[in-house]
Amino acid sequence: MYMYKLKTTKSVAKRFKISSTGKVLKHYSCKSHLLQKKNSKRKRxxxxxxxxxxxxxYNLNYNLPYI
Incomplete structure (x- = not known):
């Protein structure tokens, strides 16, 4: 009897990366619009x-089973 394969959620795979030690990395949000009212330090x-x-x-590991 075969086990079924878990599918990777592609929208999650595009937004997150796994570091070499196994930690999950993400980018900061709010960087695409309304930038004139955010100061330089915040944007940096x-x-x-x-x-x-x-x-x-836990939720990310469920959506990224093989990464």
């Missing part, structure tokens, strides 16, 4: 990636 910090919180990693 939004260039970076950040870690996904631990409580959200």
């Amino acid at each position: 910090k939004m260039r970076r990636t950040t870690l996904v919180q631990y409580c959200d990693q």
Whole structure:
């Protein structure tokens, strides 16, 4: 008897990356519009990636089974 394969949710795979140590990385939001009222320091910090919180990693691991 064969086990069925789990499908990767492609919308999630495009938004998140897995680091070499297994942590989930994401980009900051709110970077695409209404930038004139955000100061330079705030926009500069939004260039970076950040870690996904631990409580959200279970849902991401379900949507990214093989990554």
